[in-house]
Amino acid sequence: MSTNSQQPEVHHPVIHRDDTAKKLGMWLFLFTELILFGGLFLVYSIYRYLNPEDFSNGSHHLDVGIGALNTMILITSSLTVALSITAIQKNKPKLAIGLIVFTIFCALLFMVNKYFEWGHKIHYDLYPGTELFKALKPGEGLFYVLYYFMTGLHMLHVVVGAILLGIMANYIRKGMITHDNYVLLENGGLYWHLVDLIWIYLFPLLYLIH
Template sequence: MSEAAHKDYTGAKLGMWLFLFTELILFGGLFILYAVYLHRYPAEFAAAGSELNEVFGAANTLLLLSSSLAIALATSAIQRGAKGRTLWLVGATIASALIFMVNKYVEWSAKIGHGLYPDGPAMLERPPGEIAFFSLYYITTGLHGLHVLIGGALLVWVWLRVAADAIHAEDYVALENSGLYWHLVDLVWIFIFPLYYLII
């Protein structure tokens, strides 16, 4: 019996959704710390948050949202057997991941260049609440950036599999699940952006 005959799509997607829950809870631990420390240091959080660049944040938000659209369209494209279109859309998503990381790199290195990093000279001069804000900022966006990289790498693998016709109209659960993972990356950012850049 061929391997495809054994495949259980519903099972594979259920497994992926469970995995996404675990990822949400992983970030949840950091959001708990954010909530508690915001409650404790509202003024310092506001002062520190105003130093983050909304333009970079908004650009990255737009980028991730449109890449999420692209990967969703890629799933419908593969269902219709449109291989060229699928490759193009997955490619666009991978490009978004790269641009996002470049933005992040520019954002981080500007801060680090000013000595504003954990245990850095500019950081230790600040009041405790601001140190907590920036530490959380680095850890949360760093963990998120790691997920962007993992998602991007996953999509490169999907792109190659589509190109090799291993993912096609009859067997596309790998693309769909990678897309779900990419939506998670997007979703987490949707919370990070307002919490760190906007509301305070």
């Protein structure tokens, strides 16, 4: 391969910024997250196909009200994180921080609701290992196992997303994310949208389909 040397000589590392690369990297990472949950969706659909009645019974015992409330909370938080990106683009860092703090507040609200929802079930001994759980039909047991597994893994993502957004808010405060360099916040926002998106699938799968 022939090379030519017409460019000026550079002896020092050029600190170059490639926002496209960072975003591409984030999107690829989000693919892997989707496929991670995809494995669970696959298991869910196969066991649902094998035990349709048990799954239907199981989903009747979930609290649609709390689920719907949490869906609204998460969709609202997705809006506020998107608004925070617009705010930083318009060079309003304080507004951006405020919107992120509100998003994190939504995340906390979501977790509080989940705490009550899980707590209620655990109060009735409806969790793996108890006598009540062992007395369930196999399909119902699988439903609750998947319910705990999927919402639990999702909640872990809510926690990680909230921490990431907290870091982003701090970066804005320190001036590391500005109106002309906000790719990190965009990536944080993308992650938060993913958390939202997965919930939008989990909610009907677990709560609504009877």
